[in-house]
Structure formats: C-alpha cells, structure tokens
Amino acid sequence: MKVIGVVGMPASGKGEFSRIAQEAGIPVIVMGDMIRKAVREAGLEPNDTNFGATANRLRAERGMDAIAQLCVPEIRRLNAPLALVDGIRGDTEVALFRKYFEGFTLISIESPFEKRLDRIAARARSDDFTTADALKNRDQRELGWGLGKALEQADIRIRNEGTLEEFERDVKHLLGELRGDP
Template sequence: MKVVGVVGYPASGKGEFSLIADELGIPVIVMGDMIRRKVIQEELALTDENIGAAARKLRSELGMDAVAILTAEEVRKLSSAIVVIDGIRGDAEVAYFRSVFSDFSLLAITAGFETRLLRMQNRGRSDDTATPETLRSRDEREESFGLARAISLADMRIENESSRDEFISRIRSYLGGLS
C-alpha cells in the first residue's frame, strides 16, 4: 500500500486535495477527524478552541505522534493500493508514518498567509478563524506541534496560490503519477 501524507498550514488546500483524491476513488483518512471524535466524546462544540485543546491534551498525554498512531490504525483497516492521510501537523507524525508504512511519501500544500486568511473568511467552517490575529494564533499552535518542521520534510510540494482550476490540475497530475 502506498500512503501519501498531506501537510500544510490551515486553509492551504489540504481538504481540496483530499476531495480530488476521493473523487478518484482514493481513500482519505483525515487526521483531524481523530481529534474531532475526542471533542464529540467530551460532548463539546466543534470550535477551534475545543479542537485545539483536545489536540494539545492528546499529544501531552500520549506523545507528539498520538494522532498519527490513531490514524495509522484506520489506514491499516483499508485494502487499497493508495491511501491519503490528510492533515499531518508535526514532524513526529511524519517520523511515525515513515516507520510503520514502507511506502510513505509526504506532500506539502503551500499557500501564503493572506490567501489562507481570505479562504477562511469565506468558507464558513465551525473551526475557521476570521481575523489575522486568530489565524496567526492557530498557525503558532500548529507550529508548536512541529508543523513547519514537517513541511520541511516533504518529498514533494504543490503551491496553491493560483486559480482553483490550476490547483486541481496539479493535484490530478500528482495523483495520476502515483498509480
């Protein structure tokens, strides 16, 4: 099984990448879903604050690769030639995935701060931030998990600063080359 991990800052385009992979019949496991499950189990609202607190708690109790361990369990349940893991947040997660999946590659999706802020202001998810200050805070939280280090470990990068159609074309080209 080929496992592709996707890493990037919030609103960089990881979700769009995963949507295209799903449309192509490639299973996608979203790491954030592991954290959202914990928030729901605690009977809390799915807000950025609660999701961030759950992520910090999980990592402080079980280690910086805690979410990767939970995600790998889900990946192992699949019998697909290619699987996408969406939402890697740290270098410890990258190290864990590389240790348990012999055919693992890491793809970084990149987009600038202003581009990501505009996307968050327009997409309306419950955990989105609407101001530069709150996005900077979220970026800093995710950097504390090792996000910048994880991005630096990427085997491949796709920039997402152009049109949506061009980004989708790049995604399709990348995924088509995996088969």
C-alpha cells in the same frame, strides 16, 4: 499499500486536495476527524478552542504522535493500493508514518498567508475566524506542534496560489504519477 500524507498551513488547501483524491477513488483518512470524534465523545462543543485543547490532551497522554497512532489501524483497514492521510501537523507524526508504511510520501501544499486568510473568510466553518491576528495565532499554534519541521521534510511540494481549477489539475496530475497511471 502505498501511503501518502498531506501537510500544509491552515487553509492551504489540504481539504481540497483530499476531495480531489477521494473523487479519483483514493481513500482518505482525515486526522482532524480523530480529534473531532474525541471532542464529540467528551461532550464538548465543536469549536477551535476545544479542538486545540483535545489535541493537546491526547498528545500529553500518548505523545506528540498520538493522533497519527490512532490513524495507523484505520489506514491498514482500508487495504487499498494507494491511501491518503490528511492533516499531519508534526515531524514526529511523519516519522511514525515512515516507520509503519514503507515508501510513505509526504506532500506539502504551499499557499501564501493572504490567500489563506481570504479563503478562510469565504469558507466560514464552525471552527473558523476571519481576522489576520486569529490566523497568525493558529499558524503559531500549529508551528509549535512541529508543523514547520514537517513541512521541511516534504518529498514533494505543490503550490496552491491560483484558481481552484489550476490546483485541481495539478493535484490530479500528481496523484496519477503516484498511482502509476499510464
């Protein structure tokens, strides 16, 4: 099976990329869901602080690629020709996926800070915030986990600076190429 990963700064468009893939019939494993599940199992409130703390705890206990390790059996179980992992946050996670899945392809989504801030303000999810300082903090936290190094390792880069329709068209085109559509 061919596995592709998506990496990007907060609110760069990873969720939209996953939705488009899913609608194209490609199964998606969301790494954040592993953390959300762990937060739920610990009986904690689903908020940004608890997601961050739980992810840190898992990494302290099992290593920086802890969340990726949890994903490997889930991906294998899909047994699909092409599958997508959404939410890679570090270069050690990229290394783990490259080790377990031959031909693993990393895609980075590039989206400027101001666009990401505007989109977060419009989205309002339970773990969201709307100030530039809060987004800067979140960016720093994620960069501290090795997101910068993961972004550098991308095999393919895709921009998300325009409309959602433009992004959707570009993502569909890319997925078609990866799937080997005629």
